[in-house]
Structure formats: C-alpha cells, structure tokens
Amino acid sequence: MILKPCSREKEVADLLRRGQWPSACPPELRAHLSACRSCGDLALVTETFLRARSEAASAARISTPGALWWRAQIRRRNAAVERIGKPILGAQIFALAINLFIVVAFIAYQARHGLSWLSWLEQLPQAYSLHLDNLSQSALLHPGWSLMVLIPAVATLALLGGVVVYLASEKQ
C-alpha cells in the first residue's frame, strides 16, 4: 500500500471537526472529494466516527463523581499506609537480626570460655530431679551459673514482652 497523503486533507478535517460538513463545503472541494480517495476516506471515516461518538456518549451510564473521589482518596491513604509500613518492617527485621546476633555471640562466648556451663547442663538431669530448691542451692554454690541463666532469660522475656506490646498496639 502506497501512502499518498493529500494536501487538502487538513481542509476537509477542519470542516468535519467544526461540524460544517457538508453544508459549508465549497463545490470545488466536493468535486475534489469525489476524485481523491484519501480525502474521501477521511470524510467518510470521520463523519461515521463523530456520529458514533455522539450516539455512544448519549448512551453512557455515568455514575456520580463523589463516589469515585472518595474511592481514590481511600486508595491514596492505603498507599500512604503501605509506604510508611515498609520502613517499620525493615526496622523490625533489623531488630530481630541484632537480637539473633547477640544470642549467637553470647552462646559462642559461653561455649569458648565457660564450658562448665555446658557440663552443668549435662549433669543436671543425672544429679538431681528438677526442683526449685536444688536449682537455687546450685545457684548459691556457683554464682556464675545463675548469671548465665538469668541474663538470657531476662533478655528473652524482654523481647517477648516487646513483641506482645507491639502486637497489642497494632490490633488496637
């Protein structure tokens, strides 16, 4: 197909766009249209599309703009919540990573310097049945052990407490 635009296409398009077709069309342009296929196509297609546009526009079922406005605002708000939530999630992951690192470092330190703590754990079920009296007694006899148990226990409780408080506030 050879693309051959006509120099009078703009003239025809302007008349169609202004709604002056065919009433204001000069006779010589009308004669040109019957001879020029490009302009003929343009006139036929534009006229048909403009008619179809006005028919379709009158058949349109238009809802109220207020509902769309509020829907958009709620969507914007949700997007803003999501944007703010991303750094919070990042901070939570960072805090968890730090906590895990501390726990691992503590265990590694204890394994290297306080192997007696591990042996105490091994001896515990063999030597005594689990009674609080026995535990407190052993703690009194070996003050280093009580600290080794106490610090991770308090840290774990603090961590769990923080998580519980955060979840409760999130639900509210």
Next chain:
Amino acid sequence: MKEPLPMHRESVLPNVLAGDAPRAAESPMDSDAFAGFYERSARPLWAYLARVSGDPTLADDLMQESFVRFLCASRPDEGEVAGRRYLFRIATNLLRDHWRRPRQSSIEEIPEEFFAASTSSALSESLGPALACMRPRDRQLLWLAHAEGYSHREIAQITGLAAASIRILLFRARRKIANLLRQQSSPTRRQP
C-alpha cells in the same frame, strides 16, 4: 532551642475519614474541580472504551478505574486538555491489560475474531460491524484520531507508540475501515 514536634504515624497519613481529603491527598484537583472535569470527560471516555472494547459493561468498569487512577496519580496540574489526554492514556493501558489477561500473550498475536466475538449488540449499528473487524490497536488509533480529534503526536503519547509510526498505521487502518463501511452501505443503497 526549638522542641521537636511529636511524630505520630497518623499525623503523616491523609485523614480521609475525617473529611480532610483534599489537603491530605495532595491531588492536583479538589472535589469540585474533579466533579466538573468528570462531567466533561466521562461521556467521551465511556464512548471510547465502549466502542473500542465493544463491551459497555467493561467500559463502565474501566471508566471508573481510569478516574480513580487519574486521581491517585501524582502529576503536575497541566490543565484540562492535558488531564484528559492523561485520562485516555490510563484507559488505553487498562484496555491493553484487559486484552492481554485472558490468553497471556501479546495483543498483536490475538486474532481479530476473538475481539469481534465479544462485540455487544447494543453498539452495533453503522460503525459497529466495521469496527469489530478491525484489530484492537487500529480501533484505538481510529477512535482517538477521528472521534476525539487528537493529533499524531498526542496519539503517540496516549498509546505509547512511536509518533513516526502513527501516520502509516492510521492511514492503513482508515483505508481498511473505509472499505468496510462502503461494503456495508452498498447493499442498502441498491435497495429501491
């Protein structure tokens, strides 16, 4: 020394439910301006969507989604003409997404019959049958050029096609639909 302001999560969020939407949303339009824009743009947009998709129900859905996305988009206020062009761009992309979804393939690979089959009888008068025989992209180009009166450059912005290719694509599409319209009208002319 100035005390730092207390930072609360809710203070940085748009307080929509408290009726503080225009300030909080930072939209280039307030609700009154939007109502005016909607009144002037909704019908042409619906006509575009309904004619190009051939499905008035789909046009309803896509029109609503287009306006919501238009309001959610953070873009500078460049006036109503540019706003409408942007709205048509959103609608064009939504249509393209809709066509791509069922078969998970390129819009160019989908046969014309697939789209022609979904054409509603409600919109099938003079233009309907001819338009249903055209490829979706050609329908979009023809509608934007001949019904909306957009220039080649504006059509390129709306459709995302290269401006240089619009002219040739439009020329071919126009010739094809003109032939179809002539074929369609010729049997009626012969009748006494």
